[in-house]
Amino acid sequence: MNTTEVGGGTPGVPPVKVEERLFQNRYLVDAGRPHIKIKAHTTPSKALLALTHLCPAGCYSQNDKGQVEAVVDGCVECGTCRVLTAKTGEVEWNYPRGGFGVLFKFG
Amino acid sequence: MIKDKFDAIVVGAGPSGNAAAYTMAKQGLKVLQLERGEYPGSKNVQGAILYADALEKIIPDFREDAPLERHVIEQRLWTMDDTSYVGMHYRSDDFNEENPNRYTIIRAQFDKWFSGKVREAGVVLLCETTVTELLRDPQGRVIGVRTDREGGTAFADIVILGEGVNGLVGQRSGLRPELKPDTVALAVKEMHFLPREVIESRFNLTGNEGVVIEAMGTITDGMTGTGFIYTNQESISIGIGCIVSDFAESGRTPYGLLEAFKRHPSVRPLLEGSECKEYAAHLIPEGGYNAMPQLFGDGWIVVGDAGQFVNAVHREGSNLAMTTGRIAGETVVWLKRRREVASEANLAEYQRRLEATFVMKDLRKYRRIPDFLHRNKQIFGTYPRLLTAAAQTWFRVDGVDKRAKEKQIFQAFRNGRSLPGLIGDAFKLARSWR
Numbered sequence: 001m002n003t004t005e006v007g008g009g010t011p012g013v014p015p016v017k018v019e020e021r022l023f024q025n026r027y028l029v030d031a032g033r034p035h036i037k038i039k040a041h042t043t044p045s046k047a048l049l050a051l052t053h054l055c056p057a058g059c060y061s062q063n064d065k066g067q068v069e070a071v072v073d074g075c076v077e078c079g080t081c082r083v084l085t086a087k088t089g090e091v092e093w094n095y096p097r098g099g100f101g102v103l104f105k106f107g
Numbered sequence: 108m109i110k111d112k113f114d115a116i117v118v119g120a121g122p123s124g125n126a127a128a129y130t131m132a133k134q135g136l137k138v139l140q141l142e143r144g145e146y147p148g149s150k151n152v153q154g155a156i157l158y159a160d161a162l163e164k165i166i167p168d169f170r171e172d173a174p175l176e177r178h179v180i181e182q183r184l185w186t187m188d189d190t191s192y193v194g195m196h197y198r199s200d201d202f203n204e205e206n207p208n209r210y211t212i213i214r215a216q217f218d219k220w221f222s223g224k225v226r227e228a229g230v231v232l233l234c235e236t237t238v239t240e241l242l243r244d245p246q247g248r249v250i251g252v253r254t255d256r257e258g259g260t261a262f263a264d265i266v267i268l269g270e271g272v273n274g275l276v277g278q279r280s281g282l283r284p285e286l287k288p289d290t291v292a293l294a295v296k297e298m299h300f301l302p303r304e305v306i307e308s309r310f311n312l313t314g315n316e317g318v319v320i321e322a323m324g325t326i327t328d329g330m331t332g333t334g335f336i337y338t339n340q341e342s343i344s345i346g347i348g349c350i351v352s353d354f355a356e357s358g359r360t361p362y363g364l365l366e367a368f369k370r371h372p373s374v375r376p377l378l379e380g381s382e383c384k385e386y387a388a389h390l391i392p393e394g395g396y397n398a399m400p401q402l403f404g405d406g407w408i409v410v411g412d413a414g415q416f417v418n419a420v421h422r423e424g425s426n427l428a429m430t431t432g433r434i435a436g437e438t439v440v441w442l443k444r445r446r447e448v449a450s451e452a453n454l455a456e457y458q459r460r461l462e463a464t465f466v467m468k469d470l471r472k473y474r475r476i477p478d479f480l481h482r483n484k485q486i487f488g489t490y491p492r493l494l495t496a497a498a499q500t501w502f503r504v505d506g507v508d509k510r511a512k513e514k515q516i517f518q519a520f521r522n523g524r525s526l527p528g529l530i531g532d533a534f535k536l537a538r539s540w541r
């Protein structure tokens with residue numbers, strides 16, 4: 001997960017760490033079987049790069065080589081990353097296996 | 108997996124799937140329902156306002172045991188800038204009626220309850236089961252589904268797809284296109300807990316009365332989107348959503364945006380001292396009528412969010428989901444009674460029936476709105492700023508005479524947006540609203 005958030009650029013709003021939020025949620029992680037994968041690439045498209053700020057669970061980050069990586073344990077299964085990269089095909093998106101993933105108590 | 112053949116298979120246990128399954132089982136059909144979550148509702152996110160009318164048409168006495176939070180007696184619409192808002196509030200004791208019109212709910216609890224009714228009606232529900240593809244016969248007619256269970260196929264005369272906004276089954280089977288970043292919104296939401304007395308005094312409520320707030324303005328930082336604050340019995344739901352392509356371009360984070368909304372001087376006192384117990388995100392299909400896919404074909408029908416049945420202007424979705432689910436169910440029952448097959452030609456009856464309801468009428472009425480909002484971003488920045496500034500000029504008592512204040516306000520509007528621009532916007536809005 002991405003640890004370097006950002007007040008979203010709003011003046012007066014201190015940095016928000018998304019993992020503090022995800023901490024409240026319940027998950028059943030399907031260890032070793034990530035449901036979302038990024039296709040190998042050297043330079044990410046603009047869309048893939050945008051996911052480093054757009055994913056609401058902060059699953060995407062950029063490594064020192066400039067490539068985009070994903071750790072999807074905290075994924076809330078919104079589908080945004082699939083929709084945004086549908087044209088470039090850089091993200092392979094599936095639902096977690098039945099029963100796994102996020103479990104909303106309130107929704 | 109399941110040897111018997113069913114009259115119908117329903118994919119998903121959200122409001123659309125539940126409505127369809129319930130309607131068919133009540134009329135004696137043999138129905139299998141598949142849900143990927145551990146329990147119905149465990150994957151679902153909503154604001155959430157429940158519109159009684161749509162559910163009443165399915166379960167007339169739902170008020171007896173449904174998990175309802177508060178009935179809405181006051182609606183606030185806020186146009187916000189960075190430090191203030193101009194609000195329209197409508198509150199009426201008439202909403203304290205015997206059978207209230209709108210309620211706030213907690214989706215995970217509501218879906219569980221609805222699903223209980225569905226199972227009582229005789230539907231076979233399998234949770235923790237993800238449908239992976241549609242099965243077809245050599246003629247291309249849909250005859251069942253494959254799931255991620257061991258040997259997991261099941262067969263039926265018709266498959267009803269109530270799989271929600273990320274409808275992978277329908278998309279991957281080529282029944283409908285992938286969602287587009289500029290017609291789908293990403294919403295983030297938090298649940299904040301407070302003692303009920305605190306909520307009641309902060310929002311001026313007694314008993315089970317509730318308030319809902321819809322907000323727009325600089326809170327979305329120029330992006331097309333809105334925020335909301337809904338009162339539950341012992342919690343407040345707060346969220347904000349914007350079009351995905353706007354988010355991508357703006358560089359903003361969804362949680363940063365929500366944080367700024369929570370810290371707005373008009374919002375902060377409402378949440379003071381609360382404990383956040385959940386953070387969720389979900390997509391909302393906001394393309395409306397123009398984004399609507401084919402709704403039926405040989406052996407299949409689509410209902411709810413998967414068919415783009417959301418009225419974004421009025422924030423209605425679950426009621427359209429329940430209504431389309433019910434009408435799909437009634438259509439299948441009707442065909443069954445007449446001993447007719449679920450062919451594409453026969454299922455056109457589904458669309459005919461939908462055309463007669465508010466669902467198609469409303470979506471058609473607003474078909475130009477998504478495009479209008481997307482192209483006219485001043486609605487989310489310039490106008491809220493002008494409006495709140497005008498209110499401040501008007502209300503501040505500072506020795507300036509009223510005629511001079513009027514001039515100042517008019518001049519501010521002229522400077523903020525040219526006169527042709529102002530008139531043009533009003534004209535375009537009126538045209539898309541028709």
Ligand SMILES: Cc1cc2nc3c(=O)[nH]c(=O)nc-3n(C[C@H](O)[C@H](O)[C@H](O)COP(=O)(O)OP(=O)(O)OC[C@H]3O[C@@H](n4cnc5c(N)ncnc54)[C@H](O)[C@@H]3O)c2cc1C
Pocket residue numbers: 118119120121122123124141142143144147148150151152153154155156157158236237238239269270271272273274275276294295296346348389390391410411412413416417422423424425426427428
């Ligand atoms: C933040 C937010 C606020 C909203 N506020 C309101 C509001 O106040 N009032 C209102 O009326 N509407 C509101 N809506 C819209 C409303 O939530 C939706 O329109 C409604 O939930 C759609 O119902 P559905 O049954 O079509 O889909 P969903 O509720 O999404 O249900 C789909 C179900 O299918 C399951 N599923 C999906 N794929 C598979 C598969 N392959 N196999 C098995 N199961 C599968 C899912 O787990 C899920 O249970 C809001 C939406 C959001 C995101």
Ligand code: SF4
Pocket residue numbers: 036054055056057058059072074075076077078079080081082
């Ligand atoms: S589905 Fe949503 S939460 Fe999950 S990785 Fe993609 S953008 Fe992030």
